Amino acid sequence: MNVQEQTGNHPDASENPRLRDENLPPADEDGEVRAPVDRRKPRGKRGPLALLAAITAVAAAGTAATGAFSDDADPASTATAKTATTTTPVERTTLTGTETVDGSLGFGEAEKVRDASGGGSGSSGSKSAGSGAGVITWLPDDGDVLERGDTVYSVDEKKTPLLYGSTPLYRELTVGSEGNDVEMLERNLDALGYSGITVDEEFTSGTAAAVQEWQGDLNRSATGVVASGEAVVASGSRRVTEVTASTGGAGGEELLTWSGTERVVTVDLDTQYEDLVENGTRAQIELPDGKTVDAEVTDVGTPTSPGSQGSGESGGGGESDEGNDEATLPVELKIEDQKKLGRYQAAGVDVILQAEAKKDVLAVPVNALLAESGGGYSVETEKADGTSEYLPVKLGMFANGKVEVSGKGIKEGLEVVVPE
Numbered sequence: 001m002n003v004q005e006q007t008g009n010h011p012d013a014s015e016n017p018r019l020r021d022e023n024l025p026p027a028d029e030d031g032e033v034r035a036p037v038d039r040r041k042p043r044g045k046r047g048p049l050a051l052l053a054a055i056t057a058v059a060a061a062g063t064a065a066t067g068a069f070s071d072d073a074d075p076a077s078t079a080t081a082k083t084a085t086t087t088t089p090v091e092r093t094t095l096t097g098t099e100t101v102d103g104s105l106g107f108g109e110a111e112k113v114r115d116a117s118g119g120g121s122g123s124s125g126s127k128s129a130g131s132g133a134g135v136i137t138w139l140p141d142d143g144d145v146l147e148r149g150d151t152v153y154s155v156d157e158k159k160t161p162l163l164y165g166s167t168p169l170y171r172e173l174t175v176g177s178e179g180n181d182v183e184m185l186e187r188n189l190d191a192l193g194y195s196g197i198t199v200d201e202e203f204t205s206g207t208a209a210a211v212q213e214w215q216g217d218l219n220r221s222a223t224g225v226v227a228s229g230e231a232v233v234a235s236g237s238r239r240v241t242e243v244t245a246s247t248g249g250a251g252g253e254e255l256l257t258w259s260g261t262e263r264v265v266t267v268d269l270d271t272q273y274e275d276l277v278e279n280g281t282r283a284q285i286e287l288p289d290g291k292t293v294d295a296e297v298t299d300v301g302t303p304t305s306p307g308s309q310g311s312g313e314s315g316g317g318g319e320s321d322e323g324n325d326e327a328t329l330p331v332e333l334k335i336e337d338q339k340k341l342g343r344y345q346a347a348g349v350d351v352i353l354q355a356e357a358k359k360d361v362l363a364v365p366v367n368a369l370l371a372e373s374g375g376g377y378s379v380e381t382e383k384a385d386g387t388s389e390y391l392p393v394k395l396g397m398f399a400n401g402k403v404e405v406s407g408k409g410i411k412e413g414l415e416v417v418v419p420e
Contacts, residue, residue, distance in 0.1 A: 084420045087416060088415065090411065092412045097398070101270070105287075113152065114254050115136070116232070117160055133155075137156060139247060143239070148164050152255075163188040167184050167233065169233065172228060185211075186210075187199050188231075235260075236260065236261070239260065240257075241259050242257045266330065278297065281297040282295070285349050285350070285352070286350040287341070293337060301332075302330075363405065364405055378390045381415060393407040
């Protein structure tokens with residue numbers, strides 16, 4: 001960031017030009033100078049201390065390069081370093097600090113789907129292939145999106161569809177059955193257009209009639225009795241990430257992996273930052289092109305042990321750490337406006353988390369600071385007669401190109417000099 005310097009005697013502006021380092025980052029479109037973004041996963045101390053160290057280093061470098069405090073300095077040569085300035089008021093505001101961590105954009109963790117048509121529990125069934133398991137006669141393609149009622153796979157030409165819910169078909173359902181799984185089945189049949197159903201927890205003769213019609217459409221025996229594993233249950237539409245079986249193979253085996261259809265961001269968060277996230281925490285995602293989108297934390301997992309793989313398979317996006325030497329916390333964030341992600345399907349992104357906030361503080365742009373020759377900082381103000389006055393300031397929190405300041409004479413509305 002650009003930092004101004006001055007001598008300890010506070011000469012007027014013509015004798016005390018502002019010194020600039022041409023290699024520092026330029027001001028953004030709002031005229032603020034921001035610290036360079038560190039793309040690595042943050043380690044150790046947090047942003048404000050590092051930013052303060054950067055200011056100190058820049059001040060020292062500028063002094064050494066120009067000889068501003070040397071007896072041999074050439075006033076004419078230093079005068080050429082003067083930059084155009086304007087003023088801005090000291091404002092009373094809330095400063096919000098942030099932590100930027102690495103994330104991966106993709107479709108979330110991939111789940112395995114097994115053939116459970118002969119028993120098991122759908123997407124998590126564990127039935128092994130064996131005699132009487134049938135032959136796989138149809139599978140979707142990689143990248144296919146499956147919605148409610150769509151066929152997930154077929155064994156012996158019998159279709160196994162996708163239903164939406166959280167309770168798998170783990171038992172046989174018939175007239176007289178009651179429970180959450182009955183309600184899930186009836187809700188899906190009703191959504192698919194089958195009539196004569198009252199959506200509740202009771203399997204009635206009306207339910208059985210609708211089931212018979214549904215079974216006929218699936219090329220199954222129209223018994224009116226639903227066997228366990230007769231459909232695959234998932235929370236919503238799914239995207240096939242990889243088909244791992246082939247038609248002609250034996251049923252009862254792992255068939256494919258799938259994930260959600262909406263893009264999400266996953267983070268293996270250093271546990272030193274776990275206090276920054278919980279379900280509902282707001283965050284910003286910076287995409288590879290520099291654009292940002294809003295996000296919300298939807299899942300915080302269990303910390304991994306040092307040296308473990310991390311949060312597991314992902315549906316695509318970024319690189320995963322192998323052999324982490326620090327414990328990490330798997331975190332998933334939902335992107336509310338998917339259109340703002342553009343064409344990105346899988347990419348490494350920056351996740352910007354709110355670290356801390358200080359309310360009702362006095363703040364100035366960081367580039368209003370002047371480095372004192374004897375250490376410390378001040379800001380420049382203009383007196384009524386046009387001369388400059390330099391007020392020492394104590395620095396507080398840094399955030400978004402601004403810094404908290406306090407000191408004698410520092411008050412809200414005071415105009416301080418900044419470069420244009």
